[in-house]
Amino acid sequence: MAKKTRDRTRSAAPGENPRRPCPCGSGKRYKACHGAGDDVIVTRPFEGLAIEPDLIAMREFLPSATAPLPLREPAERPVTLATVLPGAVAALVRDTGEVFLGMQVQTRSGDLSADLGRALRWALDAEPGTSLPVVGPGTAVDLVRLQDVVDPTAHLDLTLHQDFGWWVPPAEDGGEPSAEVMAMLERANAVIMPTEAVGDGVRGAYWVDTGSKAHIRWVRPEPEPELTAALARLQARGRLTLGEGTKYAGSFRAHGLLVPVWDVDRELHAKEYTDAVTAFAERLEAALADDTPLTDAERRARDVIAGKQVTLR
Incomplete structure (x- = not known):
């Protein structure tokens, strides 16, 4: 007998009609898209954004790069998009409140845009000095994709770094990097490709x-x-x-x-x-x-x- 991988008969999230279009904008019905569970694959997750090519580069082959995330509405905390963060965490909030979102992370769903949206939502409410190792599964009720929060016409002001020194906050921001972070920094710098x-x-x-x-x-x-x-x-x-x-x-x-x-x-x-x-x-x-x-x-x-x-x- 074939192994049953998941229950696809689960009910729709509160307030979601499974016959209506999915709020992610795919054009599919909710029950055939995000209503089907976290294993739904969105093949072009950043479609509709001018920053789509740079997001793909940051996700797939740029080793060390950062850029301010061009949000539709200003956030209370500055938000920086990064290729990879210490420990490959999904997001972190520095002691100053500055938010960093990682592109090269372990994914929990087939929609990278939704994963980043959930990481951003977590980071904007998280305590300073904390990090989010992995984005957890979400529902259609809390579905926030990059397309919902990013200016669709803006471009990334991308900075490419020759190492991962930006992992360490400036001295004036206070706090000392842990020995674990310094060890990860040394390992990452050793394998970076120019x-x-x-x-x-x-x-x-x-x-x-x-x-x-x-x-x-x-x-x-x-x-x-x-x-x-x-x-x-x-x-x-x-x-x-x-x-x-x-x-x-x-x-x-x-x-x-x-x-x-x-x-x-x-x-x-x-x-x-x-x-x-x-x-x-x-x-x-x-x-x-x-x-x-x-x-x-x-x-x-x-x-x-x-x-x-x-x-x-």
């Missing part, structure tokens, strides 16, 4: 040195079919590179978006690719605007590109 933004005018593109190779990873906001077709048009014309010494390596899917990756020269600084990436962005925009049917060569290129795509889980 990472930089390619350029101020290119959003979502990052240079990463993995030790053996250097890459440019670029989180793109377009739907996958349109983006893949545009990349195929460029590939068929021999224009999918970022210049001499670079090679298109493939792409990975993360939280509903594609992240194209190029192998690049480790000896060149990230900013030396700004012009090449900017020029590529113009070629890509033109290819995205081309709505003519793909040629035979472009269809073959699309098949090759599709074969180089992997999904992060």
Whole structure:
């Protein structure tokens, strides 16, 4: 007999009609979405936010980065979004009351946006000097997603750090970091991969040195079919590179978006690719605007590109 994984007949949360649309905005009925339990997977959790590409980068491959969270309404406490916090906790509140939310955390549901919303709600009411190790399960009654609290048109003022020194509060804020935090800081700094933004005018593109190779990873906001077709048009014309010494390596899917990756020269600084990436962005925009049917060569290129795509889980 197959193992029963969960009871899907549980009643709706108070005040929720299971036949009505889910308050998360997915367009599905509540009972087929968040009303079905914490195992529902939201494949594109940050859809509708201008900061979507940066959120995905912070979640998946930026090692050490912080940014003020652009809320719709000002909060009583300043809120900072971070790639990872000491102990990989979901949230912490410093002695000063400053709130930090972690992106690279253990998840308890299939909706990262809701997990972050619950962590934020906890942090705004928590005592200073406390942390939330893991976000607990929620209900539709307390469902708060980032889309509910973040300015949808704002961008992240993202700061990339070369280490995790920002884990330690400034001396003027009072308090001394524990020996445990200092040990975690030392371990984290030892494995950090050098990472930089390619350029101020290119959003979502990052240079990463993995030790053996250097890459440019670029989180793109377009739907996958349109983006893949545009990349195929460029590939068929021999224009999918970022210049001499670079090679298109493939792409990975993360939280509903594609992240194209190029192998690049480790000896060149990230900013030396700004012009090449900017020029590529113009070629890509033109290819995205081309709505003519793909040629035979472009269809073959699309098949090759599709074969180089992997999904992060």
